[in-house]
Amino acid sequence: MKNKVFDSFDEAVADIPDGASIATGCWGLASLSQNLIAALKREGARDLTLIVHNIIPIPFNLIPALSSIEDQIADLTLLLPQLKKLITAVVGLQILGAGAFLKPYVEQGLEVELTSHGVLAARLFAGAAGFGAFYSPIGLGTILEKGKEKRVIDGKEYLLEMPIKPDYAFIRGNKADKLGNLVYKGVYREDHPAMAMTAKVTIAEVDEIVEAGEIDPEEVVTPSVFVDRIVKVPAGGLGSPERGKTLLSKLSEMEAVRALLFR
Amino acid sequence: MKERLERDVIAMRAAKELKDGDYVNLGIGIPNLCALYIPDGVLFHTENGALGYGPLITGDELEKADSHYIDAGGRFWTPAPGMSLFDMVTSFAMIMSGRLITILGALQVSEKGDLANWNTGDDPLGGTIGGSMDLTAGAKRVIVAMEHTTKGGRPKIVRECTAPLTAKECVDLIVTDLAVIEVTPAGLVLKEVAPGWTAEEVQALTEPKLIIAPDLKEIDLV
Numbered sequence: 189m190k191n192k193v194f195d196s197f198d199e200a201v202a203d204i205p206d207g208a209s210i211a212t213g214c215w216g217l218a219s220l221s222q223n224l225i226a227a228l229k230r231e232g233a234r235d236l237t238l239i240v241h242n243i244i245p246i247p248f249n250l251i252p253a254l255s256s257i258e259d260q261i262a263d264l265t266l267l268l269p270q271l272k273k274l275i276t277a278v279v280g281l282q283i284l285g286a287g288a289f290l291k292p293y294v295e296q297g298l299e300v301e302l303t304s305h306g307v308l309a310a311r312l313f314a315g316a317a318g319f320g321a322f323y324s325p326i327g328l329g330t331i332l333e334k335g336k337e338k339r340v341i342d343g344k345e346y347l348l349e350m351p352i353k354p355d356y357a358f359i360r361g362n363k364a365d366k367l368g369n370l371v372y373k374g375v376y377r378e379d380h381p382a383m384a385m386t387a388k389v390t391i392a393e394v395d396e397i398v399e400a401g402e403i404d405p406e407e408v409v410t411p412s413v414f415v416d417r418i419v420k421v422p423a424g425g426l427g428s429p430e431r432g433k434t435l436l437s438k439l440s441e442m443e444a445v446r447a448l449l450f451r
Numbered sequence: 452m453k454e455r456l457e458r459d460v461i462a463m464r465a466a467k468e469l470k471d472g473d474y475v476n477l478g479i480g481i482p483n484l485c486a487l488y489i490p491d492g493v494l495f496h497t498e499n500g501a502l503g504y505g506p507l508i509t510g511d512e513l514e515k516a517d518s519h520y521i522d523a524g525g526r527f528w529t530p531a532p533g534m535s536l537f538d539m540v541t542s543f544a545m546i547m548s549g550r551l552i553t554i555l556g557a558l559q560v561s562e563k564g565d566l567a568n569w570n571t572g573d574d575p576l577g578g579t580i581g582g583s584m585d586l587t588a589g590a591k592r593v594i595v596a597m598e599h600t601t602k603g604g605r606p607k608i609v610r611e612c613t614a615p616l617t618a619k620e621c622v623d624l625i626v627t628d629l630a631v632i633e634v635t636p637a638g639l640v641l642k643e644v645a646p647g648w649t650a651e652e653v654q655a656l657t658e659p660k661l662i663i664a665p666d667l668k669e670i671d672l673v
Contacts, residue, residue, distance in 0.1 A: 215499055216525050217518040241499075241539070242581075243526075279577020287576030294576055302578065305498050305523075306543040306585030313540050326588050329565075329619035332580075370534075374519025378499050379539040409538070432518045440513045448525075 192368050192418050193397060197227035200391050200417045204228060204356060207272070209237035211312065211383040212358035214244075214264060218433060219376045221358035221393040222262040222427030223419065228270070228358075229262070233273040239312075239354055240264060241305055241379060242278035245289045251444045257435055261424060265289065273299040275352065277308055283448070303332065304392040307349055309379050314351035324349045359385030359410070360427075361423035365401070368392070368415030369408045377409065384414045391417040395429060453652070455599070455628040456645050463488040463561030464670055465485045465554055465596040465626040473487065473552055474502070474545075478568075480556035481523050481596040483496055483507070494533075496551055497522040498582035500542050503562035523582060545590035546582065554594045555583060558620075559612040562659035564622040564634035566595065567614035577614070599627035600656050607657045608632070608639065629653050631670060643670045 194200040199226060205208075210228070213219030232397035248254045271293065279287045279300065287335045290298065303311070305327050314322050323339055325431045326332065337348040362373035369394055372380065384390045396419050424430045439445045456464075462484035470477055471492030477485050486495065486507055489534055493504040508516050508587040516527040537545075545551065559567040566587055570578035600606055609624065627631040630653045631643035638660065642663040644653055646669045654661050 215523075216521055218521055276577075278579045278581050280574075281579065282571070286570075286574040287578065288574075290576045300577055302580055304580050304584040305539065305582040306546055306589075309539040310545045327584050327618075330584065330616045332584065375497075375499050375501060375521055376518070376519060377536060377538050381538040382540050382610060429518075436516055436518060437513070440510070440516070446510045 189367065190368050192416060193366060194417050194419045196212075196393060197223040197232060197393070197419050200224070200419050201227045201231050202429050204231060204233045206233050207235045208356060208411065209231060209239065209354040210356045210358060211239040211354040211387060213360050213378050213380055214240040214242045214375070215375055215378055217261070217432045218374065219360045219378050220263060220382070220427065221360045223421060225264065225266055225360040226262040226395050226426060227280055232270070234270050236267070236270050237275065237354075238264070238267060238271050239275045239308070240432075241276065241308060241350055243276050244281055245284065246277065247284050249445045250284065251442060252378070254445070258429065260426070260435060268293050268298070271298055273301065275301045275303065275308070277303055277305045297397065299365045307332070307355070308352075309382055311349055311352040312379060312382040312386050314349070315353035319351055321348050323347065329336040334373055352386065354383070354387045355389065357383040357390045359384050359390055359392045361410070363396045363398060363403065364392050364394045364418045365398050365403050365412070367400050368412035368418060369403050370394070370410035371403060371407050371413060372409055381410050384410045389417070390415050391419070393421060393427065395421055398446060453647055455626070459484055460672065461596050461598075461626055461628050464631065465594055466490075468592075468594055468624065469493050469552065469633065474550055476551050476553045476582070476590070477663060478553070478555040482554040482556055483526070485554055485596065487576065496542075496545060498539065498542055498546070498585070499523045500537050500539055501534065502537070502545070503534040505529035509630050512656075543585060545659070546585045549589060549591045551586070552592045552594065553586040553589045554592040554596055555586065557595045557597045557607065558614045559607050560595055560622050560625055561612045562610050562639055564620045565612050566593070566617045566622050567612040570615045570619050572614045580617075583617045584630055587621040592624070593622050594624045594626065595622050596626045599629040599653070606656055606658045624670070629656065632661065641663050641667060643668055646672065
């Protein structure tokens with residue numbers, strides 16, 4: 189059995205070429221593959237296409253106190269200088285200046301393709317399933333219509349949506365066995381299962397790697413066949429639950445951040 | 452200056468539309484506040500993959516906050532018995548099943564029930580579409596909870612939306628700090644007014660002509 193476990197994140201991303209497309213998770217500290225993001229930044233591949241559900245910058249400039257933790261999080265905005273195209277459902281937040289953080293990149297030629305969470309999930313699944321395209325009822329009469337064929341089926345209008353088949357998927361799992369079976373935790377899961385199924389090369393960043401047989405088959409969410417490379421998050425390191433807890437405490441001490449994160 | 456309902460009261464009134472056994476997705480803003488007023492037996496859904504989770508965590512319960520348990524808006528919640536966790540393809544199917552009720556905020560709602568809530572129109576570089584287009588397409592009932600006018604005092608209930616649309620003809624009920632309005636094929640029906648407000652006063656702050664319900668009453672604050 190081929191060994192899927194890599195010793196370092198840098199080795200796991202070393203072959204990512206210019207022009208590659210990458211799908212990955214995005215929800216706050218929870219589902220970011222922070223080590224893979226940092227490694228990709230170091231690796232330096234350019235003209236990439238990034239497929240994510242959200243891209244929201246951490247407001248280091250708006251909340252100065254956040255600068256104390258800036259080097260402790262690797263978030264998606266680190267990759268902006270390397271992108272040619274971005275496919276996403278959420279760009280920024282109104283209260284954090286909306287899409288303004290993209291302006292310098294858009295001016296340099298960054299292409300932004302907006303879609304909805306649901307359509308993005310469906311396009312990834314369609315890619316996995318090998319569909320040529322599918323008709324969706326989402327977004328009629330909105331910007332989602334732009335450039336898309338419309339069709340009436342049984343008296344109802346639909347938009348033609350294309351599958352997404354990324355070259356790579358960065359998957360934040362909780363536990364992997366050495367064969368590549370993955371389980372997730374909480375909202376880590378998000379759209380990772382579809383991304384893992386559709387990508388040509390799936391790289392899993394996980395908290396724990398166990399022996400085959402230690403994960404109950406009933407619990408496996410992403411079966412081993414979909415996973416190519418597995419790397420363990422260093423305990424207490426970047427992207428680890430321990431680091432996340434510490435950061436959360438620090439963040440919640442900041443009044444401006446509390447207002448954002450808590451009721 | 453006549454008193455308008457507080458955000459919490461708008462949320463409370465919107466939450467009254469739900470009953471035991473309903474499944475609901477709550478949007479960012481006033482709809483998030485609905486969680487405090489929702490009756491027992493209602494299950495929360497969030498697009499990023501959880502159903503039946505517990506209350507949102509407040510600022511003074513930080514030790515409970517866990518990054519594994521956040522909603523689509525990034526807010527922390529507590530696990531609850533009967534909760535399920537799933538991926539976003541499943542979540543999308545749930546949204547499109549017609550089994551969910553959605554309560555959303557809005558920038559504008561039109562006379563025909565068009566909804567604009569993802570971009571003020573000022574941001575050509577992106578916007579927050581999120582799950583709102585999916586929810587409005589698939590939910591069995593779409594409730595908007597919002598202020599009746601903008602900060603500048605302009606009507607948010609308009610003849611035609613000027614802000615980029617989230618979906619056409621999707622809203623069923625509008626709950627504001629001044630009124631409860633039902634969207635019908637015949638037009639917008641004013642069903643309830645905030646205590647102390649008349650139908651004429653509400654009409655003055657609403658662009659399209661309202662149909663006054665024969666049984667028009669005051670919003671019950673209890």
